[in-house]
Amino acid sequence: MRKIFTGLCIIFALIFVQVIKQAKKYEAKQERKEKYMAGYYDNMSVKSSLRGTELEVKPESKYIPPKDWSKYIISNSFSISVPNTIELRKLDDAYTQMVKDREWYGMKINLNNVVFQQKGLATNQPEAYKTYCRIMIAVDKGNSGDYARSTDYEDLDAETICTFQNLASQSAGGFEVLGKPNVKWIRIEDTYAIKVDYVRTGTEGHRTCVNTYYFFNDDRMAQLTLSYRQSDADKWEDDFENVIRTFKWLD
Secondary structure, three states: OHHHHHHHHHHHHHOOOOOOOOOOOHHHHHHHHHHHHOOOOOOHHHHHHHOOHHHOOOEEOOOOOOOOOEEEEEOOOEEEEEOOOEEEOOOOOHHHOOEEEHHHOEEEEOOOEEEEEEOOOOOOOHHHHHOOEEEEEEEEEOOOOOOOOOOOOOOOOHHHHHHHHHHHHHOOOOOOEEEEEEEEEEEEOOEEEEEEEEEEEOHHHOEEEEEEEEEEOOOEEEEEEEEEEHHHHHHHHHHHHHHHOOOEEOO
16 A cells, blocks of 8 residues: 555645645554444445455456557557547647657657647647547656556555545546546556546536546556546547557556
């Protein structure tokens, strides 16, 4: 748990919220468990974690994308492929500089913050404004041991789950999170990540589905947030689930 909490501290610093306290000792965990038994926690995702269900992680297979998808190397840390229905935000923006590299058979991005959006938005095409989607990627590089290894996972206790739920609310950009975010481990072959998913309010009365993934790899952490308009789930949901299945650390 220590490495996960260390990562969360860095995440909170990035979005300017107070630093998370370190995990409590065994006695504190026992106290939380007693509170749970007394009905203190009213959140089913918290309750399920205390029953140990969060350790029942079924592996997802890697996804082999179609030929018209584009592969990106992000911050020299990992690769990911995206469908041709989205674009890298404004090619002339400083933080989305790109360099063609045939060796990687795709685009290589060296900066640590990347945004993809529905295709055509950068050139103000009217059709692009009829839907909404985003893939937002942030990479944090620290020191060896700051984060869990990519092949490791641990039980999520109540405090950790609540921390991720609070982080989701802090990251909602002023919109309201509807209900409690779900927090669980996912596994893509031998790589583990924490997934936080929820629905929030959006512009013009729309609702937005949000899925945030936290991938850890010893000295670095990658946060990928994929969101789309709930009413357009048939357009984005399947592709975005497959995007995550293309994630691969480079080392």
